[in-house]
Amino acid sequence: MDPKLVLASSSPRRRDLLARLGVVPDRIASPDIDENPRKGEVPRVYALRMAEEKAVAVVRHAGEIVVAGDTTVAVGRRILPQAADAEMQRGFLELLSGRRHHVLSAVAVIDAEGRLRSRICDTVVRFKRLGEDEIKHYVDCGEGLGKAGGYAIQGRAEALIDWMAGSHSGVIGLPLYETRALLRASGYPLD
Numbered sequence: 001m002d003p004k005l006v007l008a009s010s011s012p013r014r015r016d017l018l019a020r021l022g023v024v025p026d027r028i029a030s031p032d033i034d035e036n037p038r039k040g041e042v043p044r045v046y047a048l049r050m051a052e053e054k055a056v057a058v059v060r061h062a063g064e065i066v067v068a069g070d071t072t073v074a075v076g077r078r079i080l081p082q083a084a085d086a087e088m089q090r091g092f093l094e095l096l097s098g099r100r101h102h103v104l105s106a107v108a109v110i111d112a113e114g115r116l117r118s119r120i121c122d123t124v125v126r127f128k129r130l131g132e133d134e135i136k137h138y139v140d141c142g143e144g145l146g147k148a149g150g151y152a153i154q155g156r157a158e159a160l161i162d163w164m165a166g167s168h169s170g171v172i173g174l175p176l177y178e179t180r181a182l183l184r185a186s187g188y189p190l191d
């Protein structure tokens with residue numbers, strides 16, 4: 001019998017990204033972990049640790065495969081968390097304006113035997129120099145709230161991004177190339 005798949009995520013974007021692999025999770029569980037970075041923890045280590053801790057945090061029944069993800073926006077060593085309000089979002093966009101930053105997107109899969117595998121994808125994104133009016137309009141549209149770094153590349157932010165190198169799906173929340181590879185390596189039947 002094919003293994004059951006659990007998506008350990010409260011993010012609707014991760015569910016939608018799995019659908020682009022033709023995958024519908026059998027169960028969705030919200031991981032409840034401490035997302036505070038450790039002192040001096042570098043972004044890529046943090047993102048991988050978050051994805052792995054989310055996968056481990058949800059209950060895995062016999063025969064189930066668990067998949068989790070974490071998307072971390074980093075400017076140098078500084079991690080930009082999810083924008084909690086408009087003020088925070090404005091500050092992030094002022095910081096991101098006219099410069100490159102990294103989006104570290106990690107995916108972790110626990111197979112039916114309990115083995116954990118994880119991969120990370122590092123995408124470089126550059127916003128154009130943003131005018132006050134562009135920042136105001138983007139903040140006012142509200143799509144960046146609750147998103148790492150205060151923006152959503154799958155939304156209106158993409159029109160403000162003049163260059164990127166890496167994985168578009170990774171910036172949104174689940175790098176599809178790495179996710180497909182890990183699900184196949186973990187025995188999930190995926191073409």
Ligand SMILES: Cc1cn([C@H]2C[C@H](O)[C@@H](COP(=O)(O)OP(=O)(O)OP(=O)(O)O)O2)c(=O)[nH]c1=O
Pocket residue numbers: 008009010011013014030031054069070071072073082103146147148149151152153154171172173
């Ligand atoms: C940079 C970026 C982030 N995001 C979102 C993806 C994630 O939902 C969120 C990053 O926070 P995460 O902590 O990765 O994910 P989450 O808290 O939303 O969900 P869970 O931990 O339960 O899986 O930001 C976008 O939707 N578009 C983007 O361009």
